[in-house]
Amino acid sequence: MAKNNAKQDLKPISNPKISNSVEDYLKAIWMTAQDGAASTNALAEQLNIAAPSVSAMLSKLQNLEFVVYERYKGASLTESGKAKALELLRRHRLIETFLFESFDYSWDEVHDEAEQLEHAVSSQFIERLATFLDHPTHDPHGDPIPCPNGNLPDTPNTALAEAESGQSFVVARLLSQAADVLSYFAKLGIQPGKELKIIEFEPLGGLVHLLIDDVPRALSKELAMIVRGDIVKTPTV
Amino acid sequence: MAKNNAKQDLKPISNPKISNSVEDYLKAIWMTAQDGAASTNALAEQLNIAAPSVSAMLSKLQNLEFVVYERYKGASLTESGKAKALELLRRHRLIETFLFESFDYSWDEVHDEAEQLEHAVSSQFIERLATFLDHPTHDPHGDPIPCPNGNLPDTPNTALAEAESGQSFVVARLLSQAADVLSYFAKLGIQPGKELKIIEFEPLGGLVHLLIDDVPRALSKELAMIVRGDIVKTPTV
DNA sequence: CTTATAATTTAGGCATGGCTAAAAATAATG
DNA sequence: CATTATTTTTAGCCATGCCTAAATTATAAG
Ligand SMILES: [Mn+2]
Ligand SMILES: [Mn+2]
Ligand SMILES: [Mn+2]
Ligand SMILES: [Mn+2]
Numbered sequence: 369m370a371k372n373n374a375k376q377d378l379k380p381i382s383n384p385k386i387s388n389s390v391e392d393y394l395k396a397i398w399m400t401a402q403d404g405a406a407s408t409n410a411l412a413e414q415l416n417i418a419a420p421s422v423s424a425m426l427s428k429l430q431n432l433e434f435v436v437y438e439r440y441k442g443a444s445l446t447e448s449g450k451a452k453a454l455e456l457l458r459r460h461r462l463i464e465t466f467l468f469e470s471f472d473y474s475w476d477e478v479h480d481e482a483e484q485l486e487h488a489v490s491s492q493f494i495e496r497l498a499t500f501l502d503h504p505t506h507d508p509h510g511d512p513i514p515c516p517n518g519n520l521p522d523t524p525n526t527a528l529a530e531a532e533s534g535q536s537f538v539v540a541r542l543l544s545q546a547a548d549v550l551s552y553f554a555k556l557g558i559q560p561g562k563e564l565k566i567i568e569f570e571p572l573g574g575l576v577h578l579l580i581d582d583v584p585r586a587l588s589k590e591l592a593m594i595v596r597g598d599i600v601k602t603p604t605v
Numbered sequence: 606m607a608k609n610n611a612k613q614d615l616k617p618i619s620n621p622k623i624s625n626s627v628e629d630y631l632k633a634i635w636m637t638a639q640d641g642a643a644s645t646n647a648l649a650e651q652l653n654i655a656a657p658s659v660s661a662m663l664s665k666l667q668n669l670e671f672v673v674y675e676r677y678k679g680a681s682l683t684e685s686g687k688a689k690a691l692e693l694l695r696r697h698r699l700i701e702t703f704l705f706e707s708f709d710y711s712w713d714e715v716h717d718e719a720e721q722l723e724h725a726v727s728s729q730f731i732e733r734l735a736t737f738l739d740h741p742t743h744d745p746h747g748d749p750i751p752c753p754n755g756n757l758p759d760t761p762n763t764a765l766a767e768a769e770s771g772q773s774f775v776v777a778r779l780l781s782q783a784a785d786v787l788s789y790f791a792k793l794g795i796q797p798g799k800e801l802k803i804i805e806f807e808p809l810g811g812l813v814h815l816l817i818d819d820v821p822r823a824l825s826k827e828l829a830m831i832v833r834g835d836i837v838k839t840p841t842v
Numbered sequence: 843c844t845t846a847t848a849a850t851t852t853a854g855g856c857a858t859g860g861c862t863a864a865a866a867a868t869a870a871t872g
Numbered sequence: 873c874a875t876t877a878t879t880t881t882t883a884g885c886c887a888t889g890c891c892t893a894a895a896t897t898a899t900a901a902g
Pocket of ligand 3: 724
């Protein structure tokens, strides 16, 4: 008859199972500010939660020592908070990879499912999953998967918009979580691994003309900022 | 800026995402009573939740029309409640099968993980999973996996305790969720698919002596009631 | 440097799902 | 059938997270 008698000690022994919400907040802080401070509004926006609720949660996270928070000045992760955030990010991206590779999820479907599953899986599950997938370093969007120790694999990060006429560009990553943006890229055939040939940049509007699978296409500057990768001087033969 | 403005209409349009708790209660009612009525205490026991909490939840389930509930007389599932319960059971058992087959989970580890995951996966995930596993009919414990329409595949259900000296018995199912019981069976090599030879039953204590993988073993009557399967008159050659 | 605007916090609620202690109903027993 | 024992419900709390409306504080403009 053990029941739920945890009652909470003053300093929780160690693993009082962080709630889904707390996990998502920590991840959001990391995504918004990495090592800097994330503002209340930015987090409210990211999480789609009203600002006062965020305010309250930031105080709570401070008590849990996941965050350093000063009123009106935003919150930044402590070491322990950062570790939790990266752990969740690892889970999220491994799950996305799995859904994409093994379950034929489309590119813009993986995120929502992973957003839920990330909270439900055990660490045993995650390590078995990593093994099953042969320890991938990047997810289907090209985002780096944090290692168990929190290291982030290197990731090419030159924007397509920074390339020049005549160059080739290998896509490594798409810096967007918006489903409509992602499926638009998918429709164009722009995905990690794909090689693009830049025909030319328009002088003023910033439009870029390029060849995707030998088909001529045009992309706005905004979208060309989202596409990240490497410039290749010597096109593959 | 949609926010969480659902507010709940009088009759919820259709899918206001049932909570984990509600799902677990419905499953517990099904497991405790199938089509009959489950008592408050039985559910409290199953779910490891205090009886007053169960009482409150049963009223709530009645309002949601998942249950017919009369004070002091227990609750029984409505059609809609039963459908939800079987849907969850399907998720649970498919997930257990997956963990066992693809992730090398041991037999007694699958349950706890599935207990969480079952609430987090979408129906898209579940149908992809079913395809991935090639539409299994039974989980690693031999429990039938409900079909999407709620049908339960047939399952051999003769207790080992009902067999007779000299007969062979093919294990199909182990009617227990207790991790210690399951790992004890695992240690003995008793698992779905295994063929046992019954040497003899002790006349009074009910102990059964049998051959498992040609090794002589003894099993108590209690355990022999948990092992379910088919009696085979003609041992395989 | 004052005022208008924007960001953030406080105040006050609400829903969900737990708990314990005490009352009430049902079931079992002499 | 009266009394005890068991089961179940009621009453009263609490924690978590979310919300809106109303301060308050910071920031930007004039
Ligand atoms: Mn999430
Ligand atoms: Mn991703
Ligand atoms: Mn569950
Ligand atoms: Mn099972």
